Amino acid sequence: MDAANAQDPMVPHRYRVAEVWEELDDVTTMSLLPVDGPPRPFKAGQFNMLYAYGVGEAAISISGDPAVPERLIHTTRNVGRVSAALTRLRAGDMLGVRGPFGSDWPVEDQKGRHMLFVAGGLGLAPLRGAVCQALANRLEYEEVSLLFGARSPDDLLYRSQVAEWGAFSGANVEVTVDMAARGWTGHVGVVTTRLERILGTSDPANVSVFICGPEIMMRFTAQDLTELGVPASRxxxxxxxxxxxxxxxxxxxxxxxxFVCKDGPVFRYDQIGKRLAIREI
Ligand SMILES: Cc1cc2nc3c(=O)[nH]c(=O)nc-3n(C[C@H](O)[C@H](O)[C@H](O)COP(=O)(O)OP(=O)(O)OC[C@H]3O[C@@H](n4cnc5c(N)ncnc54)[C@H](O)[C@@H]3O)c2cc1C
Ligand code: FES
Structure with a gap:
């Protein structure tokens, strides 16, 4: 690491793209290796600023397993100039990385409880590290569940990993889509229609929930969970x-x-619920 990089958090570190996976039509995942220093540890839920040289920077969540910091994983949807440049990168290409930044999912603190993850669409990307962390210590939680919703079967992210989690990890995994397509035999409906079922026989007071997805989905999911008895502080x-x-x-x-960059991006619902209920502050 050079002296400038060590001191100035505005100066990106150089990384090389090791691998790229096409996840969906407009979404790619890449693994990155540091060029000028050791891998930097991160916590599940934190994000990096990824700098596409000559184009600009965007905040992208870290989607890898915090237990494997040498594999820095990012999943990006092409929505604009920077994300388009990031999704065009291929193995061997260089980019800049600043971070990790922000608050994390408090996975460790939920031991002994039913740990429920609720993801909507690309919202599984910021949750992926936390799911890996909980599953690595599966027996320390009463239960680990994932409720994953997407608009259609074609929009389901990390399809093979989600199937593996459901089959082999001891997790209770439910996948649902808003609109079925030919050949889809799974659930149809928004995630809130599956909440009661995924809570199962757990005492709602002993359930902790991490939610990531579109704001409207997070708002309704959190509201419904509190109505089902899950404490807003969990x-x-x-x-x-x-x-x-x-x-x-x-x-x-x-x-x-x-400031979402330093007080968030992960917030506790009892502290921000009123704001979440107001569209676009
Ligand atoms: C903490 C954090 C984590 C993120 N993690 C990811 C991730 O893992 N993968 C991923 O693909 N994206 C992620 N994003 C979103 C990403 O940073 C933005 O989409 C970014 O603006 C893309 O830059 P761009 O130049 O490609 O698009 P822009 O030209 O900036 O914008 C494209 C479109 O998206 C809208 N937009 C821009 N920023 C936001 C925003 N923050 N929220 C809602 N709408 C916005 C714009 O109004 C415009 O319509 C994250 C954002 C934050 C704050
Ligand atoms: S991005 Fe500058 S204050 Fe958060």
Whole structure:
């Protein structure tokens, strides 16, 4: 690591793309290797600022397993200039990485409880590391469940890994789609229609929930869970806002009294529920 990189969090570290997987039509996952220093540890739920040289930076969640920091994994959907450049990268290409930044999913603190993950669409990407972490210690939780919803079967992310989690990891996995397609034999309906079932016989007071997906999905899921008896202080959500510095300086990501880059992106629902109920602060 050179001296400038060691001192200035605005200077990206150089990384090389090791592998790329086409996940969906507009979504790719890549694994990255550091060029100028050792891999930096991260926590599940944190994000990096990825810099596509000559184009710009975007906040992208870290989707790898925190137990394997040498494999830095990012999943990106092509929605604009920077993400388009990131999804075009191929093995051997270089990019800049700043981070990791932000708060994390408190996976360790939920031991002894029913750990429920609720993901909507690309929202599984920021949750993936936390799912890996909980499953690595499966027996320390009363139960580990994943409820994963997508618009259609073609929009299901990490399909083979989700199937593996369901088959071999001791997790209770349910996948549902808003609109079925020919050949789909799974559940149809939004994730909130499956909440009661996935809670099963667990005492709702002993359930902890991490939710990530579109804001409207997180809002309704958290509301329904509290109505089913899950304490608001045991529900966490991951927020997205436009990022620039990622260090709490520029104010781009301000959300009420918080900066999403340093106070979030993972927030406890009892602390932000009222704000989440208001469209676009
Ligand atoms: C903490 C965090 C984690 C993220 N993790 C991921 C991830 O793992 N994978 C991924 O693909 N994307 C992720 N994003 C979203 C990504 O940073 C934005 O989509 C980014 O703006 C893409 O840059 P762009 O130049 O390609 O698109 P832009 O030109 O910036 O924007 C394209 C479109 O997206 C809208 N938009 C931009 N930023 C946001 C935002 N933050 N929330 C809602 N709409 C927005 C714009 O209004 C525009 O319509 C994350 C964002 C945050 C804050
Ligand atoms: S991105 Fe600058 S304050 Fe959060």
């Amino acid at each position: 529900i966490w959500v991951s927020m997205e806002r436009n990022m620039k510095c990622a260090l709490g300086f520029c104010g781009h990501c301000q959300w009420g009294p918080d």
